[in-house]
Structures are given as structure tokens and as C-alpha cells.
Amino acid sequence: MRHILLSFLLLLFGGTLAAHAQSDATHPPADELSIRWGVETNRVDDGNRFRSSFTIANHGDVALGKTHWTLYFNFSRQIDPASVTAPVRITRLNGDFYRLEPDADFTPIEPGDQLRVTVEAPGSVIKRIDAPAGFYVVFKDAEGRPRPPAAVSDVTVEPFTRPAQTSRGPGDTWPVPTPATRYADHRSLTARPPDAEGRIVPTPDSIHRRPGAFALRADATIRYEAGLAAEARQLAAGLAAALGRRPRTTRADSAAAITLRRAEAPRPAIDTASAEAYRLTVDPETGITITGATDAGVFYGGQSLEAWLPVAAYRAPSSPVDVPAVQVLDAPRFDHRGLHLDVARNMQSVAAVKRLLDIMAFYKLNTFHFHLTDDEGWRLAVEGLPELTRVGGRRGHTLDEQAHLMPSYGSGPSPSPEASRGSGWYSRADYLDILRYAKARHITVMPEIDVPGHARAAIQAMEARTRRLRAAGDTAAARAYRLRDPADTSEYESVQGWDDNVMNVCRPSTYRFLSTVVDELRGLHEAAGAPLPAVHVGGDEVPEGAWAGSPICDDYIARTEGVDGADDLFGHFLGRFQDTLATRGIAMAGWEEVGLEEADHRSATTTPNEALVDDDVQPYVWSNIWGGGTEDRAYRLANAGYDVVMSQATNFYFDMAYSKHPREDGYYWAGFVDTKAPFSFVPFDLYKSADRTRMGHPIDPDTAFADQVRLADTARNNIRGLQGQLWGETLRNPDRMEYMAVPRLLSLAERAWAPRPGWATLDDSGALRARRAEAWTAFANRLGHRELPRLSIRHPDWSYRLPPPGATVEAGTLRANVALPGLAVRYTTDGTRPTATSPRYTGPVPVPEGATVRLRTFDTLGRGGRTVTVPTSP
Secondary structure, three states, X not given: OHHHHHHHHHHHHHOOOOHHXXXXXXXXXXXXXXXXXXXXXXXXXXXXXXXXEEEEEEOOOOOEOOOOEEEEEEOOOOOOHHHOOOOEEEEEXXXXXXXXXXXXXXXXXXXXXXEEEEEEEXXXXXXXXXXXXXXXXXXXXXXXXXXXXXXXXXXXXXXXXXXXXXXXXOOOOOOOOOHHHHHHHHOOOOOOOHHXXXXXXXXXXXXXXXXXXXXXXXXXXXXXXXXXXXXHHHHHHHHHHXXXXXXXXXXXXXXXXXXXXXXXXXXXXXXXXXXXXXXXXXXXXXXXXXXXXXXXXXXXXXXXXXXXXXXXXXXXXXXXXXXXXXXEEEOOOOOEEEEEEEOOOOOOOHHHHHHHHHHHHHOOOOEEEEEOEEOOEEOEOOOOOOHHHHOOOOEOOOOOOOOOEOOOOOOOOOOOOOOOXXXXXXOHHHXXXXXXXXXXXXXXXXXXXXXXXXXXXXXXXXXXXXXXXXXXXXXXXXXXXXXXXXXXXXXXOOOOOOOOOOOOOXXXXXXXXXXXXXXXXXXXXXXXXXXOOEEEEEOOOOOOOOOOOOHHHHHHHHHOOOOOOHHHHHHHHHHHHHHHHHOOOOEEEEEHHHHEOOOOOOOOOOOEOHHHOOOOEEEEEOOOOOOOOOOOHHHHHHHHOOOEEEOOHHHHEOOEOOOOOOOOOOEOOOOOOOOHHHHOOOXXXXXXXXXXXXXXXXXXXXXXXXXXXXXOHHHHHHEEEEEEEEOOOOXXXXXXXXXXXXXXXHHHHHXXXXXXXXXXXXXXXXXXXXXXXXXXXXXXXXXXXXXXHHHHHHOOOOOOOOOOOEEEEEOOEEEEEOOOEOEEEEEEOEOOOOOOOOOEOXXXXXXXXXXXXXXXEEOOOOOEOOOEEEOXXX
């Protein structure tokens, strides 16, 4: 049925979405319109407001008329309608969805002319990713009937070049990076030979080099004990990339180059109870032995073996490969080592998810937090509730959302998954495929169903179900899964601008809906043989005012003991949902709000909810903006007895931009998160992780957090682990997902697995920063010399971030460096864009007078990063 529906939609929209289908006698076609948008200043009203402009140009042969057209777009800022200067009306419909239409004084835009529209909005805009997106136009015919929408593809974002465009206001001290500032920042990163740094990331607990090497041949055999066949197959596949063919695997008790086995104590020199512990031994005479406490330990020992091989072996697979003799004794520091991926805002394919799982597994991350639902999309098919994906899984042009959701994040007018990243979902078969793929790599998939806020996709989908069944005369069934109170007059606005995104937690149908979804998840995980220890319920950012005007809730409050008003409903809801999960043997995970007395994450005074401490509720703590007053929330929850996952935005939100450069896409409300940020995190004393506020002001950790709660020694075991978050608002294609994830993911893995570093134990902040800088230099060299080159070879289609070079020209000499020493920097002096065959920078280069110097960073396969131009004039 899904494929029939999609085929119909493609027939309906495939031709009509073409821009020329919009052309008639009174309007130019959409592809003869262009839009140019730019920021004028972020300093309106002392920096608390910005001004930007839209320029609509007509390149057609007929005028854009006074009436009968409307322009739609998405913009994450709230435009002040009173600030609009041109004779048009701009209206925010909901969320980030806007329309622009001519008013009564509008003058047609003649061929060759343009109209400039100036608007203001609160806040600031400093990056191109902030720009309005997803422009499309809807014309009406002479009778006033709307014609199919057409995308406006000629859209330009003006460059951000002036301080008024790149500063967030008077308090913003973060500099915009330039080649010169990057060069200065990287001068302390001394390049070191590849063999001078550790070969395995994340760093093992104990590693001892031994004399000699073992010659590993392509005809080698991997012998494994019972129950380790899957681990043997995975290792054989990984080694094939270096040997040119897969080694044979066998259970037979015969001679073998590699032996896999289990043992209760694989790490005799280090006391540990970790089920993921392993010992890797490479002996020049007897071969390679991997011993694990469990099959997971054996798997991770195999990943370390693959990492231990020389990178050159992957560049030119051959046999034999000389494997240096070594003994590795290893186990993770934290049990939970996670990565979160949001596919609700922008859909990612099954193939893209698997590619991410591959990288996670190699770097020993063991939990995939799968954010499947949000306001802007529901991505999992649920048997018996087809509207969840048919309506909630698609976005496109609509004014009533009867058939699908409205556009968000620039997803455009087409609801087709083939045409828009805003549409799509995982069938049962897709989800099972992902579960099995993850299980084979010892990764637990934790699905997230975000409730009761962030639930708009589900709410709208169930409204569509209600309409369908009412039309069929089945009133009882129509009510069975409804999630809203139609008489609710509550007024609220979510962080993302929605005024209707909270489930009504007083309806029995809401809990029936949740039980159905949980049972679907449980059935899928059972069918895949994959564990489901926890379901993440979100629980974040429930806007103030929800349920206050609901008659159903008024009645529920009046007859429910312990619920005295709308403010009590959030905690009550969590208790009921936790019971639903507990009866099925599933723990409740959620964002930090699930462990707090109030739903408002912004309140610095919110205290842990003691009522849920003993109910197996696991908070993932994210809100810690330096200077915001909530930095100690993880420790408050851990000290109260909660099992906490550290997910702090300042270090682990991988949707944050790497830097302030306008072309470095990503958000920045929590600051800028570079590759060093996850590496610098100190889990048991996070205040040591703070260097600068989100606006760039230096932080003295010795004094700035004097009033903040510390983690009690007795609560250290309540820190379950660390997790990176990859939110999807800006992930408009798979390349962006990979760019934002890597190399930060490697720093996360290092901090989650590796032993506590010595620098983290220092109390003197100056000494700590100096030692941390030394450790970062070593780790950066490992990334640049070994990890990223190997990643390029083994996964050649991965689009990880290549940091732009630092460079300066002084006294006619070019000097350059890069954030991850070992990556290739290439340059030109004739103004052309460097390519993979341009000269490689290896030392100071004389530059002719008047030359235009340009540089790029390249990976092993010749893929280049962003080009930078270095001023040569004095």
C-alpha cells in the first residue's frame, strides 16, 4: 500500500512540481524567480535583535502580479511582522514555517526588477546554515484556485564579512577563525612521526610492545571457540582489507594464526568485572590470541587487532603483513558509550545508519540511541497505525495537514521521500535489518519515542486516523488512539515554535497509544534477537502552559489523588509510562527532565525528583551551558541515586558547529564544539572541562563554579557513561551527518573507553591545561597520521571533516599547519583552487610578490576540505 501511495504522489507532484508548470499569463515561472537573503546587522537594539533582507528578483518575461501568489519558506527565527518594510505580509504559520504574500499596496515586480524586503527578529544570525530555506511558490489561477507548488531553486545567501554580521552582540568575544588565527592556534601541535604515538584508539588500559613481529598471511586461519563464529566472521572481514582476502574461519582444533576464545579473567594484571574486557597477544612464534570475558570482549579485541596493523597494510593490501608483537590488556572505563542520531528532523537511509554503526563499532561505542520521533517526523512503521508514517512520516506543502505534515528545516514542497529529506520512514523490515546489523557489532539499539512534548508528528497522525475512522462511522475506534483534547484552549509555545506539540496526558487513549508503540518495539527487538533494555522517552522541553486549558485534564485532576494541578501532570505521566515499561521488563531512559521535579530544563533551581530514583529511570543530562547555572545537574541527579549518562551539550552535541566561521555549518547556542572538546571532558569533575563561555569569555574553573554541587565519591558508580548527540536539524544529506560526526566521534570514544588520564587528576588549572595540551597534541597526531587515513581507505565514501589549514605569509614566506598533524595540506600561488596534485606543504615556501595563496587539507584518497585564501599584502 505504501508503494502504491508513493507512486500516486510521484505522478501527482513529479511533473507539477516542475517550475514551468507554474507559468501562466500573469506570473513568471518559479525558475525565473530568484531570492537573495542576507544579514544587515546583529546589533539592532544593542545586539538583542538582528535585521536581514530578502530580495525577490524577476528574471522572466511577465510581471509578478499584485495578487494570486504566495511564497513559503522555513526560518528558525521568529520574524516580527511589524518590522516588515515592503508591501508584503509575512506570517509564521507554526514552528519554523512561514508564508510571504503581497498586501493591498503591493506593486507588481516587472521583468528585470526586484523587491527588497527588510525584516527584524530577536536574537542573532551569524552563519549561512541559519538562513531561510526551502522556498517555494504557490500561484492561483484566474478563478483563485491554487496551483501545485513549485520550488524556487535560485536562492543565494550573502556572505558574512562584516563584524556586524558575525558578532552576536557586544558580549560576543569569540573571533571568526582566519588562516592566521588557525596557524597561531595550531603552532603548539608539533607534528610527530606516525610510530611515535599509540596505534589503537581508544587507548587501551595496558599495552606492552615486545620484540619482533608475526607474519600474518592471507591464507591464515582463524580458530574460534563455540559461540564465537560471528566474531570470527567479523574479524575475517576486517582483516581482508589489509590481506587482500578473508582468512578462513574454523572451530576445528587445528593450527591457526589467530585464536579466539573466552576466559573469565582475560586481564590477569588488572582487576575488572567488565564483560567487555579482553586480552590481545601477538607472539612472533605462536601467532595471535584474543581472549575475551564474553563474546563482546572478543569482538573488541578483534577491533584492536585491526587497529594495530600498520596503516600501510590497508593502503596496499598484500600478504604477509608483519604484525608487531604486543600484549594488550584492556577494558572500558564506562559501560555506556553511546551515540545519538536524530532521524526525525531529517531522514537518514538504512545504508547511512549502517555506515555510522560501522564506525561506532570500530571505536568500541556500544549504544546507538535512535531518535525516531519528534515534532517534525515519525520514522517507524507501527502495525495497525498506518497514519504514523503515511501522515507523520512525510512533510510537504499543506495548509491543513490532512495528508502530511507541513515543511520544516527547508524540506520543501514535495512530500515524496524520494524528493525530500523531510519525508521517509523505516519499515518493519528496515528496522529489523538495522537491529541485526547493530547486534552483530555488539551495539545495543535504544529507540527513542519522544513524549509528551516533541510529539506533534504523532498527534497530527492520530488526528488523521480519527478523521478516517469517523468518516467510516466507527466512532469508538476513532477515539481509541487520539492524543489531543479538541476542546483544549491551552496557550504555549515550544522551544522550536510549535503551539500544538504536547500529548494530552489525561486521555486513556494516550496510554493505549504508548503501550501499542512499546509492544511494537518489543516485538521487533525480540524478532531480531536484539536486546531492548531501555526505551528512551524523551521527556524534554515540555512548554509551560501545556494542559492548563484542557477540560479533559481539569476533570482528570479533580478525580486523581496526588495531582493537584496542571504542573503535577508531567511527573504523573512519567510515573504511569514508567509502569507501562516496567511491566514489560524495560527501563525508562529520558533526557534530564525525567529526573527533575519540574519539566522546565532552563530552571537552575530545579531539583531531582526523589519519587522516581528507585524506579530504574535513567536521565541523560545535556543542559550545562557554561555560566548558565545548570552545570551541576548531572551531579545532583547522580548524588540523588539516579544512573546518569553524561551527554553535555558543551562537549558532546555534535550538531554544534566546529567553529564560528560562517561557512562552518551547525548550531552554536551551547558554544562551538571542536574535535578537542569531547577529548577535554572530565566526567567526575566536569568543571575542569570549562575554558570559555558560549560567548567566548575566559572561565576560571577554580572560582567560577564554587557554588556548584560536586559529584560525591559514593556516587561515581552512578555515572553510567558518556554519549554524543547528533541532532538532525542541519543534516540535510548523509555527507553532513558524517561531517558532523567524525572526527569528534573518535574523541568521544577515547574519553568513554580509555582509562582516566593523568592530567584530569590535577587540581591546579594551569598545570591541568598544560598537561592536557600535551595529551591533545599526541592524540591529534594519532588522528591525523593513523585514524583518518585508515578510515579513508577502509571507508572511502565517508565524508568526515577535514579541518581547514592555518597559514600565514610573512616576509614573502608561506607557513602553514593543520589541526590534525599528518593530514596533507596542499597549496597554490596562482589563485587557483588546490587539487590533490597541487604541491604538498612540507615546510616554509617562498611566495612571489603579489601572489594569491590558497590552501586545502586533503585525505589519503585526494578528497579536499574547504579552501582558504591567505592575504599576502602587508
